[in-house]
Amino acid sequence: MFENLLNVSDLHVRFPTDVGLVNAINGVDLSINSGDIMGLIGESGCGKSVLGLAITRLLQEDAIVNGRINYRGDELHALDKKTMRQIRGKDIGIILQNPGTSLNPVIPIGKQIAEPLVIHQRMKRFAAMDKAVSLLERVKIREPEKRAKEYPHQFSGGMKERALIAMSLANESEFIIADEPTKGLDVTVKKNIVKLLKEIANKKTMLIITHDLAVAEDVCDNIGVMYAGEIVEIAPVERMFSEQLHPYTKGFFESLPARGLKPIKGNSPSLIDLPEGCRFHSRCDHCTERCKKEHPPMIEHEGRHVRCFLYA
Numbered sequence: 609m610f611e612n613l614l615n616v617s618d619l620h621v622r623f624p625t626d627v628g629l630v631n632a633i634n635g636v637d638l639s640i641n642s643g644d645i646m647g648l649i650g651e652s653g654c655g656k657s658v659l660g661l662a663i664t665r666l667l668q669e670d671a672i673v674n675g676r677i678n679y680r681g682d683e684l685h686a687l688d689k690k691t692m693r694q695i696r697g698k699d700i701g702i703i704l705q706n707p708g709t710s711l712n713p714v715i716p717i718g719k720q721i722a723e724p725l726v727i728h729q730r731m732k733r734f735a736a737m738d739k740a741v742s743l744l745e746r747v748k749i750r751e752p753e754k755r756a757k758e759y760p761h762q763f764s765g766g767m768k769e770r771a772l773i774a775m776s777l778a779n780e781s782e783f784i785i786a787d788e789p790t791k792g793l794d795v796t797v798k799k800n801i802v803k804l805l806k807e808i809a810n811k812k813t814m815l816i817i818t819h820d821l822a823v824a825e826d827v828c829d830n831i832g833v834m835y836a837g838e839i840v841e842i843a844p845v846e847r848m849f850s851e852q853l854h855p856y857t858k859g860f861f862e863s864l865p866a867r868g869l870k871p872i873k874g875n876s877p878s879l880i881d882l883p884e885g886c887r888f889h890s891r892c893d894h895c896t897e898r899c900k901k902e903h904p905p906m907i908e909h910e911g912r913h914v915r916c917f918l919y920a
């Protein structure tokens with residue numbers, strides 16, 4: 609086993625647009641050990657999905673990517689497209705955000721699960737269909753044989769999410785990225801998906817992107833918090849939930865419905881024109897002159913990491 613299965617260092621992602629370059633990821637460092645479940649939280653637009661897509665090289669062609677993404681010793685962004693496709697089909701699975709749009713509406717669910725098996729594992733079609741049915745069973749879809757022949761519109765939101773999870777399991781990947789696996793699901797369905805994720809997490813390494821703190825707390829070993837395209841705090845899950853260090857993390861926790869719904873003052877910065885100094889300074893009650901000018905590095909504080917001069 610590799611200690612660090614995934615090592616992202618100094619990753620930058622920019623998107624050229626009509627109004628300027630969007631700095632979506634700004635120097636992300638992230639390591640995930642084999643067997644670990646890393647949770648990534650942060651408000652909408654902070655770059656969580658872009659990070660997941662960058663790791664799997666699923667970003668649009670014109671995205672500008674700099675930095676390193678090392679997976680099991682391979683620099684993913686240096687690989688040719690074919691090798692990368694094989695890695696995606698075999699080693700890294702991704703459950704994309706929005707099950708509605710990640711499933712093809714005109715292809716039966718079973719066939720969509722079977723297809724990658726035919727392509728990447730050269731399975732015969734009927735064997736791949738058998739496996740698709742057993743995967744649907746594994747994610748606890750009832751009457752899987754019948755359901756495999758149905759189209760996405762015949763599936764509920766929770767079932768679509770399960771189908772996507774089945775797809776990510778199809779190749780027996782050791783590393784799975786799940787982007788908002790519980791978004792838009794009602795409480796009972798969510799509980800079942802969380803249970804399923806935990807079962808999977810038992811045997812795999814995962815990066816789980818979520819808005820939902822309860823899901824993060826329940827499933828993950830470590831939590832990273834993102835703000836304006838960078839990681840501002842990272843800690844083991846119990847420590848993150850018992851004490852938040854970064855003023856943004858504190859504000860983010862308090863802004864959530866379960867914890868008081870107290871919004872953070874101000875707005876997140878424009879990603880086209882990033883502020884100098886700490887990206888959070890204009891919204892922070894602890895802001896000093898230094899915070900306005902100097903960009904804080906990741907600082908080690910009592911064995912965890914936080915990007916804030918309060919702990920320097």
Ligand SMILES: Nc1ncnc2c1ncn2[C@@H]1O[C@H](COP(=O)(O)OP(=O)(O)OP(=O)(O)O)[C@@H](O)[C@H]1O
Nearest residue numbers: 623625630632651652653654655656657658659879
């Ligand atoms: N193709 C693109 N072109 C331009 N900007 C983009 C593109 N994709 C993403 N962005 C921008 O990058 C930023 C990060 O987007 P991302 O989708 O990663 O956010 P997120 O943290 O996943 O948000 P959410 O929680 O809403 O899913 C956003 O400001 C978004 O508008």
Ligand SMILES: [Mg+2]
Nearest residue numbers: 656657658705
């Ligand atoms: Mg997202």
